[in-house]
Amino acid sequence: MYVLHYAPDNASLIIRLVLEEMGLPYRTALVDRRIRAQDSAEYRAVNPTGLIPALQSSEETLFETAAILLWLSDKHGQMAPTIGDEHRGNFLKWLFFTANTLHADARLLFYPEQYAGSPDDHVAFRGKTEVRISKHLRLLNDIAASAPPYLNKERPSVLSIYICCLIRWINLYPVDRKGWLPLHDYPALFEISKGLQDRPATHRVADAEGLGPTIFTEPHYANPPEGSAL
Amino acid sequence: MYTLRFSPDSASLIVRLILEELALPYEARQIDRAAGELSSPEYRALHPLGKIPAMETPNGPMFESAAILLYLSDRHPGLAPAPDAQDRAAFLKWFFFTSTNIHTTLMDIYYPERVAGDAAAGSVVTHASAKMKTLLAAINQAAEDNPNWLSFEQPSLLGYYIAVLMRWLGQNDPEATGYIKASDYPALHKVLAMLEMRPASLAVAAAEGLGKTIFTMPS
Numbered sequence: 001m002y003v004l005h006y007a008p009d010n011a012s013l014i015i016r017l018v019l020e021e022m023g024l025p026y027r028t029a030l031v032d033r034r035i036r037a038q039d040s041a042e043y044r045a046v047n048p049t050g051l052i053p054a055l056q057s058s059e060e061t062l063f064e065t066a067a068i069l070l071w072l073s074d075k076h077g078q079m080a081p082t083i084g085d086e087h088r089g090n091f092l093k094w095l096f097f098t099a100n101t102l103h104a105d106a107r108l109l110f111y112p113e114q115y116a117g118s119p120d121d122h123v124a125f126r127g128k129t130e131v132r133i134s135k136h137l138r139l140l141n142d143i144a145a146s147a148p149p150y151l152n153k154e155r156p157s158v159l160s161i162y163i164c165c166l167i168r169w170i171n172l173y174p175v176d177r178k179g180w181l182p183l184h185d186y187p188a189l190f191e192i193s194k195g196l197q198d199r200p201a202t203h204r205v206a207d208a209e210g211l212g213p214t215i216f217t218e219p220h221y222a223n224p225p226e227g228s229a230l
Numbered sequence: 231m232y233t234l235r236f237s238p239d240s241a242s243l244i245v246r247l248i249l250e251e252l253a254l255p256y257e258a259r260q261i262d263r264a265a266g267e268l269s270s271p272e273y274r275a276l277h278p279l280g281k282i283p284a285m286e287t288p289n290g291p292m293f294e295s296a297a298i299l300l301y302l303s304d305r306h307p308g309l310a311p312a313p314d315a316q317d318r319a320a321f322l323k324w325f326f327f328t329s330t331n332i333h334t335t336l337m338d339i340y341y342p343e344r345v346a347g348d349a350a351a352g353s354v355v356t357h358a359s360a361k362m363k364t365l366l367a368a369i370n371q372a373a374e375d376n377p378n379w380l381s382f383e384q385p386s387l388l389g390y391y392i393a394v395l396m397r398w399l400g401q402n403d404p405e406a407t408g409y410i411k412a413s414d415y416p417a418l419h420k421v422l423a424m425l426e427m428r429p430a431s432l433a434v435a436a437a438e439g440l441g442k443t444i445f446t447m448p449s
């Protein structure tokens with residue numbers, strides 16, 4: 001039984017969607033952001049960086065979204081090319097790209113204060129970051145257009161879930177820029193997100209975290225039964 | 231056979247050290263940055279972002295240094311826990327931690343203007359430098375147990391990755407906020423001191439003209 005340390009509509013959503021999709025038994029442990037539980041000694045013992053998510057298995061406590069995704073897919077032989085598969089290398093490069101470039105840049109939009117001091121700086125940030133993010137998404141959209149096994153609309157993968165969730169948040173944050181990203185500029189990714197959104201696994205998670213029925217194509221802020229997104 | 235597109239002392243160094251340590255046959259082909267090779271259609275076909283490194287493999291072109299490392303180590307075991315090993319999970323979390331946190335924060339220290347323009351560059355460096363110390367302290371603590379994926383005694387994928395990143399941080403002006411002294415992180419320092427004496431490190435250092443003590447006291 002896995003334990004997912006989560007907050008509604010946080011990066012833990014990526015892992016939760018994958019756990020549901022793989023049909024694995026898990027329970028959730030809320031990290032209550034209203035009292036900044038991510039900074040508590042208890043949570044720091046789980047993840048020294050204080051970031052959400054963390055996943056406890058019987059063997060180890062994992063953190064870093066992409067590490068968890070890769071570990072789960074290898075362990076359960078699902079939702080990503082296995083070792084020795086001819087697509088493995090390509091899958092790895094786009095997984096790392098998504099983690100250290102797209103996700104890293106998305107964090108600049110969500111948490112500008114962690115990267116530079118004054119609110120004046122945040123405006124400069126935003127402009128530059130939005131340009132970079134649009135570029136990253138064009139690149140990923142080109143890959144998705146060629147429909148490789150690890151990024152296509154027919155079958156969900158850990159990478160497609162990761163990217164669609166990031167696009168969701170990029171569209172929601174910061175709040176005063178809600179909806180800035182023209183989703184239709186990335187048609188292959190948009191098709192993938194439509195497919196994912198209609199899956200039973202996605203509906204179950206969306207219900208559990210109060211995300212509504214169109215979590216990718218028309219995202220709304222979470223209205224969760226417990227905890228809070230911010 | 232692998233062909234590594236490299237530029238001396240850039241992110242390709244991480245991959246080259248691993249190729250040498252695994253004693254794999256490879257060709258190192260230097261990128262002509264001055265001639266704009268990174269923007270050439272031929273290079274962009276290997277790496278759509280035009281960054282260093284890229285590597286040609288039997289499965290096609292690869293990029294992202296950490297992805298190349300993992301790809302190599304899964305094909306040629308020995309430098310990281312195998313996929314079914316008990317400590318694979320611990321290895322993966324610190325490996326991704328290094329790529330998504332330490333490596334990206336290092337880029338913020340060296341290229342702050344890319345993040346938010348010139349005006350905010352100073353502030354970006356200050357934030358990134360403080361964050362770097364927290365990140366290194368966290369992984370130094372993980373290294374204290376001498377896990378085999380970040381060992382004092384034997385080479386590892388993650389050891390080399392961290393060693394190269396710390397080399398670059400140690401090359402900063404000692405007066406600069408972003409300067410990092412390896413000996414401030416004793417467990418990591420032990421890993422670095424062991425790795426820089428490896429035949430693989432000496433061979434790459436000679437090939438790229440990097441001098442001695444390439445990790446603990448980089449020049």
Ligand SMILES: N[C@@H](CCC(=O)N[C@@H](CS)C(=O)NCC(=O)O)C(=O)O
Nearest residue numbers: 010011050051052053064065066330
């Ligand atoms: N690189 C991390 C990033 C995770 C992350 O950014 N988590 C956010 C929530 S979406 C967080 O924990 N924020 C809390 C904080 O910064 O205090 C990962 O992939 O797991």
Ligand SMILES: N[C@@H](CCC(=O)N[C@@H](CS)C(=O)NCC(=O)O)C(=O)O
Nearest residue numbers: 240241280281282283293294295296
């Ligand atoms: N995340 C990439 C980063 C690679 C990277 O930034 N490489 C630098 C050299 S160390 C580069 O190519 N810079 C040239 C440029 O940006 O034009 C990786 O790990 O491969």
